Amino acid sequence: MDMAQVHREAFREEAHELLTELESALLELEENPVDANLIGCAFRAMHTIKGSGAMFGFYEVAELTHEVETVFDQVRNGSTSVTKDLIDKTLKAGDLIRCLLSSNGAVDESERQQLISTFRQMAAPPEDKPVHVGSDNPAGALRESEEDEKLYRIRFRPSPDIFLTGTDPLLLLKELRDLGKCRIIAHLCDIPSLDSMDPERCYTYWDIILSTAKGINAIKDVFIFVEEDSEIHITIIDDSGNSIDKPIYKKLGEILVERGDLTTEDMEQVLQKKKLFGEILVESGLADPSKVEAALVEQQQIREAQQKRQMSAAAASIRVPSEKLDTLVNLVGELVTVQARLSQTAGLRNDTHLLQIAEEVERLTSELRDSTLNIRMMPIGSTFSKFKRLVRDLSQQLEKEVEMVTEGAGTELDKTVIERLNDPLVHIIRNSIDHGIESPETRQAAGKPRQGTVHLTAEHSGDSVILTIRDDGAGLDKNAIRAKAIEKKLILESAELSDRELFALIFAPGFSTAKKITGVSGRGVGMDVVKQSIEALRGTIDITSQKGEGTTITIKLPLTLAIIESLMVKIGDEYFVMPLSLVEECVELTSNDIERAHGRNLANVRGSMIPYIPLRQRFLLGDKDPAIQHVVVTEVAGERIGLLVDSVIGEHQTVIKSLGRMYRDVQGLSGATILGDGSVALILDVPQLVQWG
């Protein structure tokens, strides 16, 4: 039985109970026709049957109950009274609803229509709108019609009380952003001085320039709950349908005049002077800086839209061999290192001129770095389409029915990461289809659709990308994994493992629980290799599963391999760095704190005990502990674990250099980087440190 069926069944039961309640209320009403409680009870029974009935597809029931409810609503507010006739007809309606609800549902339609019209007549003034039953479009949402891309100007001035209705205007702006390319300018000019400001009121208003193909209704839907109290103006300012051949955009002044932020006379007066128009406006106090900025943004966005249209006709991209890009990234890496040296040296010299130059170089380098790394980014979609083919072929070979659904094909990742991701993903998808998805017959017997589904999604999350491969197959068999692990001597027979730990065993070398070996998978090489390749990309892999419902594998990958934001720490005379994305916070740990913990490596962070790894001992760095040390709290695989260091230096742009062949297998280190003064800092492999303690 699918979920919709389960819900319908639940509704049937509920409706029968309500009808029984209704019946007894009606019979009591006959004795006592003005009892408000009884009337309320009858009304509510009808009301609930109507509302839920329509939800679960009992439209005929909903239509009839709506009429009865209308009459009882009038009884409730005193404009009609309870008569024997009303009670008779309502009882009859109740019986009819019971029939409609019963599974065969054979009901005389003419009788239903007759009852409906009877109740309509009873409802005194027939002002009521007919109920909309089974419509697709109540809350206004989901009105999607693809149109040509148009440019809209939206001014959104929420009511000052908007926060008190639980609405966050920023979420509405975010929703607009999801509709298309969007520039938002906040106007802060109405914010009063601090002493007269009420923090619970909203003083800000926004101009939004949005370019979208979703149509004006989609924009209106965003504001549906606030439109009555807020000031919302939506204007189309550029229509892609016209003006393709002559790029015309309005001058700043014209836009301000059109919006009513400036008068024509003021504009002309100002135009007499020969300065930048916007500057003069602001200087002379004729318009707020934010308003001028908003108009400028609008102008630019129109210009861009028109340029884009022209550009798309011409060649939009060039092809470059990837080695050239690799060289470029390497050079930028070197440049970042040299720049760090320059900044450090300038800092020591105490020379303001030099410092200025160093800062300028720093800014340019970081822009150069970002745009260079950006060149290497590719949408992951190209690989997705390969997998569709794989799924098609495999399911034919294994005589299963499998559909692949992908999401987030536009998610961008470093080219190298995408290439190195191919094999692990092929493996996981193969496993899903071979071991996860059952044969169509088995699926049918288990009440699932014949066709299995493999979902492949990619999404951004901070500075990493999360890939999920989810199937709706049989799920992992915990007992089989356990038995196998004991047989392979991976765990003791008495070991107590959480689901998560148990599932993690399938990543152990040589592990395979498939009962027979097929040509596709099941030789037990695979998941351990998958894990290694993901970790080589500095990623993590995680598996969850529900027996009978399917398995989800989550892979978290860094956006790029070459340069990372990291946190630099110091132990003795040695510097270490770790990816900033893993760091949650840093806290001090005094020798008193350590004494109080009685030899256990636990730090008390605002009341919660966090275990930490003393890196000085871990890396055998001899010296004595200083009086005050620092715990860098990291989050790895959902656990908070601290790393104990002498001191925290700060954020650092780390150009990753791999370690030489000799050191490649050292546990707890994943690479090295060159610091500004030319010395080397080692990059901590935090997940591995945590795993090995």
Add this chain to the structure above:
Amino acid sequence: MAHTLLIVDDSASMRQMVSFTLKDAGYEVISANNGKDALAKINNAKISMVITDLNMPEMDGIELIRQLRGLPGFKFTPIVMLTTESQDSKKMAGKQAGASGWIVKPFKPQQLLDTIKKFVK
């Protein structure tokens, strides 16, 4: 951490359907039969959003909204009404009591989720 949503409806099948939809989308759900039950079940829980029916025995939705807005933790909490009354009077009464929005029954699960996204990050 998953958001906790409070769903208040006297219809058991509606509660079941809504909770299923929300849990499936990764939310935590507390459900209550009516306004009084809801107030009793809040119990210091951190509620990210309230979804309430209007017509209920004991305490109806409008009164619940009014009382919730008076509680210390609920001043800015989004509250969405589930309503079959598309008439403006009920909607306005709800808004005046402090509701953030409304969904008209019947709705599809996806419409519910889309509306929640308007209010919860």
